[in-house]
Amino acid sequence: MTHPTLADLGWSDHFARQCGPDPRAARISAVHRDRLEALSPEGPLGLVPKGPAGGFAVGDFVLHDGARALDRIAPRTEIARRAAGTGAERQLIAANVDVMFLVSSCN
Numbered sequence: 001m002t003h004p005t006l007a008d009l010g011w012s013d014h015f016a017r018q019c020g021p022d023p024r025a026a027r028i029s030a031v032h033r034d035r036l037e038a039l040s041p042e043g044p045l046g047l048v049p050k051g052p053a054g055g056f057a058v059g060d061f062v063l064h065d066g067a068r069a070l071d072r073i074a075p076r077t078e079i080a081r082r083a084a085g086t087g088a089e090r091q092l093i094a095a096n097v098d099v100m101f102l103v104s105s106c107n
Helices: none
Strands: 025-029 036-040 041-051 062-065 068-071 076-079 093-096
Touching: 025 041, 036 062, 041 062, 041 068
Parallel strands: none
Antiparallel strands: 025 036, 025 062, 036 041, 062 068, 076 093
């Protein structure tokens, strides 16, 4: 089974400039309360965040050590909202989105 390259996952010079050569990076595919799921050239990963999982969004690139998400790489774009019912200023929804479709019911 072949795994995607970083370029297949959307890696660009924007992200490479923030890292050293040959970064160990992955792209977040799901955010849970206490863990992250990510895609990497090594295959799918389950990562424990180095802080609150709410500081990460689907689409983020992170540097990792195989078990932990060490650093969030600054995204090109991010979609966030004001967190409902909490004192938090914002809640991340997605990052590094190139195209978005909004769909609504006709009725």
